[in-house]
Amino acid sequence: MSRFVILMYHMISEPRTTTEKRYACPPQQFEKHIQMLLDNNYTPISIDQVWNYYSENIPLPDKAVLISLDDGFEDNYLNAFPVFKRYNIPAIIYLASGVIGHINTWMVAPAFSQRKMLSWEQIKEMSNEGIQFGSHTVTHSQLDKLSNDEAYQELIDSKQSIENHLGCECSHFAYPFGLFNEHTQKLVSDAGYKTACSTRSGFNNAERNPLILHRIDVYGTDSAWKLKQKLTYGINNSSLFYPMRYVYNRLIEKTKNLMG
Numbered sequence: 001m002s003r004f005v006i007l008m009y010h011m012i013s014e015p016r017t018t019t020e021k022r023y024a025c026p027p028q029q030f031e032k033h034i035q036m037l038l039d040n041n042y043t044p045i046s047i048d049q050v051w052n053y054y055s056e057n058i059p060l061p062d063k064a065v066l067i068s069l070d071d072g073f074e075d076n077y078l079n080a081f082p083v084f085k086r087y088n089i090p091a092i093i094y095l096a097s098g099v100i101g102h103i104n105t106w107m108v109a110p111a112f113s114q115r116k117m118l119s120w121e122q123i124k125e126m127s128n129e130g131i132q133f134g135s136h137t138v139t140h141s142q143l144d145k146l147s148n149d150e151a152y153q154e155l156i157d158s159k160q161s162i163e164n165h166l167g168c169e170c171s172h173f174a175y176p177f178g179l180f181n182e183h184t185q186k187l188v189s190d191a192g193y194k195t196a197c198s199t200r201s202g203f204n205n206a207e208r209n210p211l212i213l214h215r216i217d218v219y220g221t222d223s224a225w226k227l228k229q230k231l232t233y234g235i236n237n238s239s240l241f242y243p244m245r246y247v248y249n250r251l252i253e254k255t256k257n258l259m260g
Contacts, residue, residue, distance in 0.1 A: 134172035
């Protein structure tokens with residue numbers, strides 16, 4: 001059974017506040033992450049390959065990994081895009097369509113600094129080079145806090161805006177803040193999205209609901225070995241002692257099963 005991992009990034013830039021250290025991956029560190037993936041025989045895949053895996057049962061390569069970036073910060077163009085081109089890496093960026101060309105209005109100071117978002121010109125250039133774009137709503141709203149009508153409007157307006165600007169179907173989505181419920185999941189499907197990413201950690205396989213795909217949260221403080229550990233175990237938080245705890249827990253579980 002094919003198994004794949006989705007990595008989740010946000011800003012590809014130097015953090016400006018303590019809180020941003022989790023969400024802002026310095027450009028040099030980001031490139032080290034990409035080099036680590038390639039050096040360890042991970043195969044970067046596209047979101048289209050993920051959908052073909054679910055819809056047509058087309059197998060994925062071994063150690064498949066999809067790189068995703070949430071929100072649509074301008075630094076994705078300035079710092080991540082050159083790396084994608086240099087290493088021929090596919091990726092998907094989930095856009096909060098209502099703040100394109102503006103700033104990150106949903107992120108509250110002083111925990112977060114004011115950041116510029118992508119422009120449509122930058123998005124179109126990346127799209128022409130093979131980077132794909134999905135929806136992250138219009139205003140980065142918490143869908144589970146909205147009425148069904150309000151949530152559906154966020155979903156459909158963002159989808160249509162991206163399609164109108166790029167001239168291609170927008171059929172992939174990421175839940176803002178990772179928040180969703182049974183109703184919002186149905187609305188995502190009704191709006192015409194084929195896949196949707198959560199912020200739940202873990203691996204994905206044929207049994208995973210494509211509207212609740214799991215992702216590994218990559219922190220700006222993650223060294224290459226920490227990211228490698230996250231990929232190995234499908235976890236968000238790495239540590240030097242995790243492999244030992246993992247083996248110990250597996251031995252305890254195996255012993256319990258043998259004892260009946």
